[in-house]
Amino acid sequence: MKIAVIGTGYVGLVTGTCFAESGNQVICVDNDPEKLAKLNNKQIPIYEPGLEVLFERNIKKDRLIFTNNLKQAVDFAQIIFLALPTPPMEDGSADLQYVLNVAGEIAGLMTDYKVIVNKSTVPVGTADKVSALISSKTKIAFDVVSNPEFLREGAAVEDFMKPERVVVGTRSERARKLMDELYKPFVLSGNPVIFMDERSSELTKYAANALLATKITFMNEIANICDRTGANVDWVRKGIGSDSRIGKRFLFAGVGYGGSCFPKDVQALHYTANTYDYKFSILDAVMRVNDKQKELLVDKILTHYKTTDLKGKHFAVWGLAFKPNTDDIREAPALVIIEKLLSLGATVTTFDPVASENVQKYHSDLKINYADTMYNALNQADALLIITEWNEFRTIDIEVLKSKLKQPLIFDGRNLFELETMKENGFKYYSIGRPSV
Numbered sequence: 223m224k225i226a227v228i229g230t231g232y233v234g235l236v237t238g239t240c241f242a243e244s245g246n247q248v249i250c251v252d253n254d255p256e257k258l259a260k261l262n263n264k265q266i267p268i269y270e271p272g273l274e275v276l277f278e279r280n281i282k283k284d285r286l287i288f289t290n291n292l293k294q295a296v297d298f299a300q301i302i303f304l305a306l307p308t309p310p311m312e313d314g315s316a317d318l319q320y321v322l323n324v325a326g327e328i329a330g331l332m333t334d335y336k337v338i339v340n341k342s343t344v345p346v347g348t349a350d351k352v353s354a355l356i357s358s359k360t361k362i363a364f365d366v367v368s369n370p371e372f373l374r375e376g377a378a379v380e381d382f383m384k385p386e387r388v389v390v391g392t393r394s395e396r397a398r399k400l401m402d403e404l405y406k407p408f409v410l411s412g413n414p415v416i417f418m419d420e421r422s423s424e425l426t427k428y429a430a431n432a433l434l435a436t437k438i439t440f441m442n443e444i445a446n447i448c449d450r451t452g453a454n455v456d457w458v459r460k461g462i463g464s465d466s467r468i469g470k471r472f473l474f475a476g477v478g479y480g481g482s483c484f485p486k487d488v489q490a491l492h493y494t495a496n497t498y499d500y501k502f503s504i505l506d507a508v509m510r511v512n513d514k515q516k517e518l519l520v521d522k523i524l525t526h527y528k529t530t531d532l533k534g535k536h537f538a539v540w541g542l543a544f545k546p547n548t549d550d551i552r553e554a555p556a557l558v559i560i561e562k563l564l565s566l567g568a569t570v571t572t573f574d575p576v577a578s579e580n581v582q583k584y585h586s587d588l589k590i591n592y593a594d595t596m597y598n599a600l601n602q603a604d605a606l607l608i609i610t611e612w613n614e615f616r617t618i619d620i621e622v623l624k625s626k627l628k629q630p631l632i633f634d635g636r637n638l639f640e641l642e643t644m645k646e647n648g649f650k651y652y653s654i655g656r657p658s659v
């Protein structure tokens with residue numbers, strides 16, 4: 223099939239590459255010249271494990287090309303995917319300007335039937351809005367479909383190639399057939415393509431992200447109760463996670479959720495509820511608790527030093543990305559924690575396997591040092607903070623750690639180590655929802 227993907231970010235690039243991998247002809251469009259230059263130079267502008275092999279193979283086979291020319295893409299494709307940003311506005315609502323502007327442009331360029339598929343996360347009613355906009359500009363037949371994306375950064379290729387489910391919102395039989403054909407190769411193992419109406423599909427995405435954010439937040443509150451009662455959240459997690467009604471995943475306590483999706487989608491769903499005169503009280507609490515959770519590690523530091531400021535203290539921070547296996551730093555808890563440390567007078571040296579470049583680029587005002595290895599970040603540090611659970615942080619050389627840190631002191635926001643191991647090795651070790659040793 224002939225596919226266009228407009229917006230070549232984390233979602234669009236993976237979508238375009240994976241559709242090409244299943245034999246389709248794909249044109250990806252982006253308006254960021256820097257990104258396009260890289261893509262046309264066969265360089266991937268993001269860090270996403272497993273993407274490179276597919277990207278190179280499909281470029282070589284002439285199934286995947288990149289352009290800034292929307293007209294070329296619209297002329298070429300039967301199905302046009304929108305994978306555009308929907309960032310939060312000041313009031314928490316999703317900013318639809320990118321989606322609506324591009325939809326309007328497409329309307330002006332169409333010469334035959336098109337299926338316009340929204341992969342961006344958009345509020346209930348957006349498909350209707352986009353349809354109305356296109357109808358106002360053209361007489362040519364088209365369908366607008368909602369097809370929210372559920373991939374996880376860091377595992378995006380695997381998620382896209384073998385989705386647990388594909389959700390498609392459309393009431394058009396013509397669009398349904400095309401979408402069914404397109405997704406068939408991805409669900410050969412029997413996972414469902416779930417067809418529904420556009421509004422239900424749009425809400426499904428928000429419901430999924432809001433529920434996951436709530437699960438994380440609930441577990442963070444349980445961890446906070448553990449901290450106060452002497453219980454250990456690791457045991458509580460194992461105890462409840464083996465109940466199949468609860469499940470084992472998303473039960474890890476930490477320093478709060480971040481990323482480009484959960485914070486904005488929780489806010490946007492809360493906003494949508496408000497516009498329908500419904501107060502989504504659970505989400506109020508989720509947002510409040512998550513903001514507080516990002517301060518927890520710094521609170522533990524202040525309590526440890528029995529002080530209200532951190533002047534003269536130097537900290538090593540491992541992990542900048544909002545989660546492991548990505549270079550995405552949008553809404554990363556590390557940024558909040560580092561800003562708080564700096565505002566209290568501390569100095570900071572950080573290490574992240576792939577995300578440092580993005581912090582340097584987008585937060586050049588942050589006065590921090592960047593180390594080239596995880597161990598070099600420790601030089602002369604009063605303590606180590608662990609913010610992102612990269613695998614390489616799990617297997618540490620205890621002796622190197624001890625020799626480089628001024629004191630054997632760790633504040634672990636991801637519960638990476640066994641309490642016993644830390645105690646035996648003479649560390650003062652604080653983690654989340656587990657007794658300090």
Ligand code: NAD
Pocket residue numbers: 228229230231232233234251252253254257305306307308320324341342343344371372373374375482483
């Ligand atoms: P992104 O910012 O990484 O990518 C968006 C891309 O669109 C950028 O490359 C940008 O240059 C391009 N763009 C902006 N305006 C354009 C225009 N007029 N023409 C062409 N290109 C344009 O965003 P993302 O993380 O890929 O997210 C895209 C959407 O998918 C959002 O709605 C997001 O909520 C949703 N989503 C994201 C994820 C994720 O893990 N990142 C997962 C599921 C859904």
